[in-house]
Amino acid sequence: MNFHILTLFPDMVMDGLNTSITGRAVNNGLLSIEAVNIRDYAFNKHQSVDDYPYGGGAGMLMQAEPVYLAYEAVAEKLGKRPRVVYLSPQGQTFNQQMAEELAQEEELVLLCGHYEGIDERVLEEIVTDYVSIGDYVLTGGELPAMVMVDAISRLVPGVLHNDVSAEFESFQDNLLEYPQYSRPEEWHGKKVPEVLLSGHHANIEKWRREQSVLRTKERRPDLLEKCELTPSEKKLLEE
Numbered sequence: 340m341n342f343h344i345l346t347l348f349p350d351m352v353m354d355g356l357n358t359s360i361t362g363r364a365v366n367n368g369l370l371s372i373e374a375v376n377i378r379d380y381a382f383n384k385h386q387s388v389d390d391y392p393y394g395g396g397a398g399m400l401m402q403a404e405p406v407y408l409a410y411e412a413v414a415e416k417l418g419k420r421p422r423v424v425y426l427s428p429q430g431q432t433f434n435q436q437m438a439e440e441l442a443q444e445e446e447l448v449l450l451c452g453h454y455e456g457i458d459e460r461v462l463e464e465i466v467t468d469y470v471s472i473g474d475y476v477l478t479g480g481e482l483p484a485m486v487m488v489d490a491i492s493r494l495v496p497g498v499l500h501n502d503v504s505a506e507f508e509s510f511q512d513n514l515l516e517y518p519q520y521s522r523p524e525e526w527h528g529k530k531v532p533e534v535l536l537s538g539h540h541a542n543i544e545k546w547r548r549e550q551s552v553l554r555t556k557e558r559r560p561d562l563l564e565k566c567e568l569t570p571s572e573k574k575l576l577e578e
């Protein structure tokens with residue numbers, strides 16, 4: 340999995356991703372992450388990348404040409420026109436399913452906008468996917484790009500110690516993850532649920548699944564509608 344992040348702030352992106360899990364995965368050769376500075380492709384006197392929007396309006400817009408040339412440089416290197424995700428509030432809301440789907444790609448370009456956006460004409464030419472990380476407006480696409488790289492990278496085999504990626508995860512079959520506990524057995528007068536100390540794996544799995552169903556009902560009832568619940572789980576919700 341190779342990420343190519345087109346951005347005006349390469350340091351922000353690389354510093355954020357060169358740590359912890361993604362940093363280790365890059366060192367292990369499981370991933371590669373490169374930031375391409377769009378400003379390096381602004382061949383005008385002041386290397387400017389933005390201009391006033393036609394039709395007026397507040398703020399500035401990123402111009403098409405530097406974005407296009409940065410994209411072309413990556414496409415040239417790859418020898419193909421790669422999949423390009425543009426991070427924007429006007430995109431489809433990112434979720435685990437999209438992360439799973441994007442994790443199948445070998446190459447992924449993430450285009451980070453800034454100011455008030457990017458000239459529509461270059462978006463039309465190069466963007467394959469418009470993706471939002473949520474219904475709120477940020478100052479740029481860099482943080483959303485880092486969120487996506489994190490969520491996708493952890494799905495690449497070998498990035499996490501394997502059993503975790505196979506284990507139950509939030510949003511798998513649309514249920515939230517069950518509560519988890521570690522030592523000590525009692526903390527602030529609160530004891531770890533007995534079943535988790537029993538060593539009875541079938542009972543532990545049953546308890547965890549029930550907790551996931553109850554937690555999903557409580558915190559994300561919208562997800563519950565999409566779940567395949569057993570008759571006993573439906574009964575549990577009625578209690």
Ligand SMILES: Nc1nonc1C(=O)NCC1CCCCC1
Binds near residue numbers: 454480
């Ligand atoms: N929300 C979001 N999800 O993905 N991106 C988001 C965002 O708020 N991005 C900022 C804007 C700022 C102007 C240029 C284009 C990106």
